[in-house]
Amino acid sequence: MKKTIYILIFAFCFLANSCKYYNFTGTGKIDANTYQVNYFQNNAPLVEPGIERTFTLELQEIIQGQTNLNLVSQGGDLLYEGEIVDYRITPMTATADQRAAQNRLTITIMVRFTNNKKEEDNFEKRFSFFHDYPANEQMAGSRLTTALDEIFERITQDVFNESLAKW
Structure with a gap:
């Protein structure tokens, strides 16, 4: 019994010590303390108003939620900037009568x-x-909100993985 307790204490110490090199988000050790996310302009040929603000906020939130970094408005150790370059709606499948x-x-x-x-x-x-989405529905209201949530969740996670998780 005493031997089991020593093994558990050793395992806990080892795991606690290793967390400074790797954590559950996969970011490993980050040498930075702060991050800055500049406003992403919407330069797409087809402009949907407000999506640039939504994306900027979601990118800030994913980094805040998955790291211990502090968000700053200027002079961040890590800087994210860019623009929305394309917003496109294209038909994907057709019916028998070519719709x-x-x-x-x-x-x-x-x-x-x-x-x-x-x-x-x-x-x-x-x-x-x-x-x-079904072609008989308009990309507006709750349909647009659902689409943006799905798209931005994936893109922000991809940006996070590329910049911090190195996946």
């Missing part, structure tokens, strides 16, 4: 990531995702 049965909303975002503590981590990359 669209399903449409796809695709959003593409250009992200420039700057790590002021470790320049080799810097990148400029496009991230894109889509949402399919």
Whole structure:
């Protein structure tokens, strides 16, 4: 019994010590203390008002929720900036009478990531995702909200993984 307690104490100490190198979000050890997310402008040919603010806030929230970094408005150790470069609705499938049965909303975002503590981590990359919906529905109201939630959740996670998790 005493031997089991020693093994458990040793295992706990080992696990607690290893958390400074790796955590459950997969970010490992981050040398930064602060991050900054600049406003993402909407430069897409087809403009949906307000999505740039929504994306900017969601990117801030995912980093805040999955790291111990502090959000700052300027001078951050990590800097995220970019723009929405494409907002596109395209027909995906057709019915027998040549009408669209399903449409796809695709959003593409250009992200420039700057790590002021470790320049080799810097990148400029496009991230894109889509949402399919029935062609007889309009991309407005709750349909638009659902689509943006799905698309931005995926894109922000991809940006997080590329910049901090290195997946």
